[in-house]
Amino acid sequence: MTSRRLLAVGTVGSALVALGGWGSGALPPGWDGVGPGTPLVLVGVLLLGAAWWRLRSISPGGVLLWAAPLLLAPPMFSRDVYAYVGQAALVVEGVDPYDSGPSALDGPLADGIDEVWRDTPSPYGPLWLTLASLVVRVTGESLLPALVGMRLLAVLGLVLAGWALRRLGRDRALWLGVANPLVLLHLVAGAHNEALMLGLMLAGLAVGSLPLAAVLITAAALVKLPALAALGFVVMARPTWASRLRGALVAGLVCGVTAVLLSLDLGWGWLGTLDTGRARLSLFSPMTGLGVLLPGDALDAVLLAGLLLAVGVVAALLWRTPSLGPVRAAGLALLAVSVLLPVVQPWYVLWGVLPLAAVAGPRLAAGLGAGCLVLALMVWPSGRSVVRPPLYGLPTLLAAAAAVVVWRREPEAVPAERARCTQRSDDTP
Numbered sequence: 388m389t390s391r392r393l394l395a396v397g398t399v400g401s402a403l404v405a406l407g408g409w410g411s412g413a414l415p416p417g418w419d420g421v422g423p424g425t426p427l428v429l430v431g432v433l434l435l436g437a438a439w440w441r442l443r444s445i446s447p448g449g450v451l452l453w454a455a456p457l458l459l460a461p462p463m464f465s466r467d468v469y470a471y472v473g474q475a476a477l478v479v480e481g482v483d484p485y486d487s488g489p490s491a492l493d494g495p496l497a498d499g500i501d502e503v504w505r506d507t508p509s510p511y512g513p514l515w516l517t518l519a520s521l522v523v524r525v526t527g528e529s530l531l532p533a534l535v536g537m538r539l540l541a542v543l544g545l546v547l548a549g550w551a552l553r554r555l556g557r558d559r560a561l562w563l564g565v566a567n568p569l570v571l572l573h574l575v576a577g578a579h580n581e582a583l584m585l586g587l588m589l590a591g592l593a594v595g596s597l598p599l600a601a602v603l604i605t606a607a608a609l610v611k612l613p614a615l616a617a618l619g620f621v622v623m624a625r626p627t628w629a630s631r632l633r634g635a636l637v638a639g640l641v642c643g644v645t646a647v648l649l650s651l652d653l654g655w656g657w658l659g660t661l662d663t664g665r666a667r668l669s670l671f672s673p674m675t676g677l678g679v680l681l682p683g684d685a686l687d688a689v690l691l692a693g694l695l696l697a698v699g700v701v702a703a704l705l706w707r708t709p710s711l712g713p714v715r716a717a718g719l720a721l722l723a724v725s726v727l728l729p730v731v732q733p734w735y736v737l738w739g740v741l742p743l744a745a746v747a748g749p750r751l752a753a754g755l756g757a758g759c760l761v762l763a764l765m766v767w768p769s770g771r772s773v774v775r776p777p778l779y780g781l782p783t784l785l786a787a788a789a790a791v792v793v794w795r796r797e798p799e800a801v802p803a804e805r806a807r808c809t810q811r812s813d814d815t816p
Contacts, residue, residue, distance in 0.1 A: 388441065390442060390444075393438045393441055393442045394438070394442070394445075394449050394452060394453075396434055396437070396438040397434065397435050397438035397439060397442070397449075397452070397453050398452045398453060398456070399431075399434055400430075400431045400432065400433070400434030400435030400436075400437075400438060400453075401431065401435055401452075401453045401454070401455075401456040401457055401571065402431070402456040403427050403428070403430055403431030403434065404427075404428050404431035404432060404435065404456070404457065404460065404463070404572070404576065404768075405431075405456040405457050405459055405460035405576070406422075406427055406431075406456075406460075407422070407423070407424040407425065407426070407427030407428035407429075407430075407431060407768065408424065408428060408460040408461050408463045408576065408768055409421050409422070409424065409460070409461060410422040410423060410424020410425070410427070411424025411425040411427075411428060411767070411768040411769060412424070412428075412460065412461040412462060412463040412464075412576075412768045412769065413461065413462040413463055413464070413465060413466045413468075413469075413499075413768070413769055413770045414461050414462075415461070415462075415469075415498070415499050415530055415531065415534070416495075416498040416499045418461075424768060425767065425768060428463075428768045432568065432572070432763060432764065435453065435568050435571070436568045436760050436763060436764075439453075439562070439566055439567070439568055439756075440756065440760065442562065442566075443559065443562060444559055444562050445561055445562045445566045446561070447549060447553075447561065449566065450549065450561060450565050450566045453566060453571060454542075454545075454571055454575050457571055457572075457575045457576045458538065458542070458575065460576050461534075462534060462576070462577065462578060463572065463576040463577055463768050463770075464572055464573055464576060464577045464766045464767075464768060464770055465573065465577045465579065465732075465766070465770040466499065466500065466501045466770050467501075467504075467577070467578075467579060468534055468537050468538070468577065468578040468579075469498075469499035469500045469501070469534075470489065470500050470501065470504040470509075471511075471519050471537050471578075471580065472496050472519070472522075472523065472530065472533045472534065472537060473488075473489025473492060473496055473497050473500050473504075473505075474489060474509040474511070474516060474519065475516060475519035475520040475522060475523040475533075476489065476492055476494075476496040476497070476520075476523050477489060477491065477492065477509075478516050478517070478519075478520035478523075478653070479520050479523050479524055480492065483653075483656065484508060484509040484516055484653070485508050485509060485653070485654070485656030485657050485659065485660050486508060486656065487508060488504065488505050488506040488507045488508060489504065489505055490505040490506050494528055495528060495529070495530045496523065496528060496530060496533065498530065499530070501770075503667055507663045508656075508660040508663060509657065509660060509663075510657065510660045510661050510662075510663045510664060511580060511610065511611060511657065512608065512609035512610050512611060512612065512657055513609055513649055513650045513652065513653035513654070513657065514606055514609035514610055514649050515580050515583065515584075515609070515610040515611070516653055517649075517652060517653065518540060518583075519537065519540070519580075522536030522537060522539075522540065523536075534578070537578045538575070538578040540578075540580070540582075540583055541574055541575060541578045541579065541580070541582035541583065542575065542582070543582075543583065543586070544574075544580075544581075544582035544583030544584070544585060544586035544587070545565060545570070545574060545575065545582050545586060546586070547583075547586030547587065547589070547590050548564065548565060548582070548585050548586040548589050548590075548741060549561060549564075549565045550590070550593075551586070551589035551590045551592065551593040551745075552564045552565065552589060552741070552744060552745050554593040555589070555592065555593050555714060555745035555746070556744065556745035556746060559744070559747070559749075559752055560744045560745045560747075561744075562744075562752070562756075563740065563743075563744035563747060563752050563755060563756055563759075564740070564741045564744030564745070567737075567740070567744075567756065567759050568759065568760060568763045569733065569734060569736075569737060569740075569759040569760075569762055569763045570737060570741075572763055573733065573734035573737075573763075573766075574734065574737070577734070579734055580610055580611060581611065581734055581735075581737060581738070583607075583610050584607045584608075584610040584611045584613075584614050585607070585614075585737065585738070585741050586607075587603050587604070587606045587607035587610065587614070588603070588604055588607035588614040588617050588742075589741060589742065589745075590603045591603030591604035591607065591617060591618070591621070592604075592617060592621065592713060592714050592717065592742065592745075597621065597622075597634055597637055597638060598637060598638075598641045600618070600621050600638075601618060601621075601637070601638040601641035601642050601645070602641060602645050604617050604618045604621070604642075605618070605641070605642045605645040605646055605649075606645065606649065608646075609645075609646065609649050609650070612661060613721060613724060613725075613738055614738075615642075616701060616717065616720055616721060616724070617713075617717045617721070617742075618638055618642060619701075619705055620704075620705065620708050620713040620714075620716045620717040620720070621634075621638070621713050622634040622635050622638050623705050623706075623708035623709065623713070623716075624708050624709065624712065624713035624716075626709070662729075664729075664730035665729055665730055668776070668779060669729065669730045669731050669732075669779070670772045670774060670775070670776070670778075670779055670780075670782070671731040671732055671733055671735075671765075671772070671780065671782050671783050672726075672728065672729060672730060672731040672779060672780055672783070673726060673727075673731070673779075673780035673783050673784055674689055674690050674692070674693035674727060674728075674729065674780070675689075675690065675729065675731075675779045675780055676778070676779035676780025676781065676784075677689050677780070678690060679777055679779050690729040693727040693728065693729065694727070694728070694729070696727055697723060697724045697727040697728065700719075700720060700723040700724070700727075701720045701723070701724065704716045704717075704719055704720045704723075705720075712746065714742050714743075714745050714746050715742075715743065715746045717742050718739045718740070718741075718742030718743035718745075718746070719739065719743070720739070721738040721739040721742065722736060722738065722739025722740065722743065723739070724738070724739075725737075725738045725739055726783055726787075731780075731783060733762040733763070733765055733766060733782065733783075734762075736758065736759070736762065736783075736786070737759075740755050740759060743755060749797055749798065750794050750797040750798070751794065753793050753794065753797040754790040754791065754793050754794030754797065755790060756793075757786075757789040757790050757792070757793035757794075758786040758787060758789055758790035759786070760789070761782070761785050761786040761789045762782060762783070762786045765782040765785075765786075
């Protein structure tokens, strides 16, 4: 099948997902579903995934074709965007979002929020809540325009990510990093703030100035904290220990000033709410699955072990940054962190997949793509997980297994392509 036909098939798939979303998505309160939503979404996801898998390279115009129908869809595959609106409304009303949940509000902007988030303070950084509150100030008490505004913030992040990936990598970077069905379904249709976090973080990895990289990566961390790890890899990529020390001092100073300036209005309360996602057990967390399987009250110990393992992996990759390159090392570290945390969501793996998209050869890109396809099939349009308790962690393990199998079967890169990948991974800001 030609590239043009594959683009057409993917566009049809995306349109079916958007159309089916009006029957089975995470609809606003009081909205009745229309038509056979779930079957349409399932067929659409399969068409989109098949076209994407066979294409293996895509232009920015092709990404736009696939993303455009999803801009017209209701929120899908998660209800988190309703929590974003509710938390932003708290800021507009002068209520501390790090002390109160959206249930402190009355009115339509508190409707539609998943019960677990109604009384939960926000775990997101002050930059995100400031931007989200600007959306709510513009849209007022109207829920639908506020949801559209949150999706536009996500699109802004993906545009920035696309720019950075093209600067860091090749067309395959867009294929894996932006046209990826997991990205389209969760960051566009789902409007998750990971899109803005990743856009800012990747821009920081792509620029040539250390102070500017520190500003951008700190801004990303003030959306969601995991992005801050990328700054350490930028510093460790410098050629000598003396230059790394100087770089750490510069990066630390710029990071501190940026964080203080962007936190003036909302303060630092979010650092005490980072674990609010643990209000219920995470179905996608392998460590939770292990803790549930072990006899006795082992869950907390296993989750702590996962956190310690994540710290160890990050430290080891920081040490190897000079040989791996900052982008590859940061991607591997964030991928490991995303699956070892106590709370794992399917789109969390994109923390690592998007940086790796910039430097991945054919084998790694295919393996990561296979894992993403599996995860894209693990959530119903309404946001409910396909897998239910007690099968905690199973979706992530299935995705990892698919990634390994495809990676082992994919042919090696030709020497010229391998040389280009190595050259890209050695580029440092």
